[in-house]
Amino acid sequence: MVNIFLYLIAIICFAVPSYNWFATGHLSGTFSLVFGVFILYWIHRRNKKKFKPELEFSSGNEEVDKLNDELFSKAVDDFNAIEKEMKHVDDDELRKQLRKMQGIAKNFLTYLQQHPERMSLARRFVDYYQDRALLLVRKYQELEKTGLEAQEVQQSKWEIKQLLDKFDEAYEDQFSKVLNAQLMDLDAEMKVMKQNMAADGIQTEPPKVEPQAKRSDDLVGTIIDLADQFLNTKRK
Template identity: 45%
Template sequence: MRNICGLLALILGIGGIYCLTNDYGAAGLLMLVGMGASIYRGQLPQKVVRKLDVSQLADAQADSALEDWEKARLDYERVETARRKIRDSQLSQQLGLMQQEAARLLNYVEKHPERIAAANRFIHYYQDRAANLSEQYMELEDTKLETGQVRQVKAQLKETLVSFDEAYSAEFTKIINNQLLDMEAELTVMKQSLEAEGISNNRQEMSGEPVELNAHSGPPATGIGRKKRPRRGAVTKVGRQGLEPVPEKMPVPDNLRNSVLMQKLIMSGLAIALGTLGAHKFYQGKTKWGVAYIVLCWTLIPTFVSIIEGIRYFFMPVDDFYEQYYR
């Protein structure tokens, strides 16, 4: 929706300027008003309701699953809202990695609603705490206080949130391992049924080696449960000056790449075509900067600056744009 509003604002803005320069003043003003309305609409929170299919669950289990799903979804949105507002780039980047892990887990639960009970600790403890701590950090930033106590609390919040990425992954691994155990039990029963009917595994008899499934013998073939390598862009250690980031950039999640690319092109177009009026700043949610561009538009300084910004957006790598500007 945000990209659609941005594209509509770009079209209306260009059309409005064209009308104003060709003696269609009323139509031009109307289009510019429409441009502003489109940008404003794009800044409103997007409520995407994802429903959990519980038709295969018992009534009591279905009610509990729906409650857990609603809480998980709302807490995910709370963390995402805080991530976008937090000004600390290191923490915002780390929260982005956490959100990717949470999205993987929630996508899995959405496809396997019968597994939501196994995600109880993730939903009611880890994600709930992550949402609360993220909001607390955001509130401390909003106070703009830099006392020793405030800095100490912010550092503690930051350090705690860093560990949640691994906790998210560990919970997801437990859920998958539980499924593997269920699959192992089901296959064992099936094997016994086949043997009872006189059907045997000829390949097993020929090789003389038993074929076993053991979820405890090592990590599954999917790689889940292996010792994790440090994540790209993750904050990995705490030094005297606080958390030290690794230099790599946070990659764009595959499911967001097209959206990020579209937003990059829209921002580039707004900056080049309508940057004099600060359209790209309003689109980013930087209202004060947008007003400053309008106030100074008669100097043509915003025009030159916005053209440079638009070219920069256009040629900026998608991963860099995602980390710095995507909202």
């Protein structure tokens, strides 16, 4: 809705100089043109920064597809909300931690977009961890805006930072669990492929190389003893 309104303003900005040119034969309204170009540029930047992937998958079950779409939309909305909150975080350590979390979350959401059939496996990440991360960041910002140096306020801010400091590990753990389900399927599929290729006489495993026989410790000891005897005889 905001973009539509801005596009209308831009159209008006371009229309004013055009009307003046047709009516008077002179190009005027330079400020209007510059302002229109600025609005279009700002809209482009605004759309570019916002992460807006969409889930395109049909399982054949409308109810399941609807739940998956809602879950994915919530995940994307929470991601963008955290991005917005990050811009107002003054604490360097917290901002760095949030950036790390957002990097993992973006990779996770991109993976889910490419493998929408696994969306249901990411429910705990979306409904719990990412949701709580956004809640904690907003609570921290509320405390920050009070400007109070009271011990209780500072303690609460410290505890929030300590808790968020472990969220990147939680994000990775949830991502790994979803990915492991795919890896298990892939492993099972490769085993079947190997069996089929073996049945066709195609070797899929590298040939086993027999380890070289090691010299006997007794033989080495005997050689050392003979060498000692030889040296002792020479000395005499």
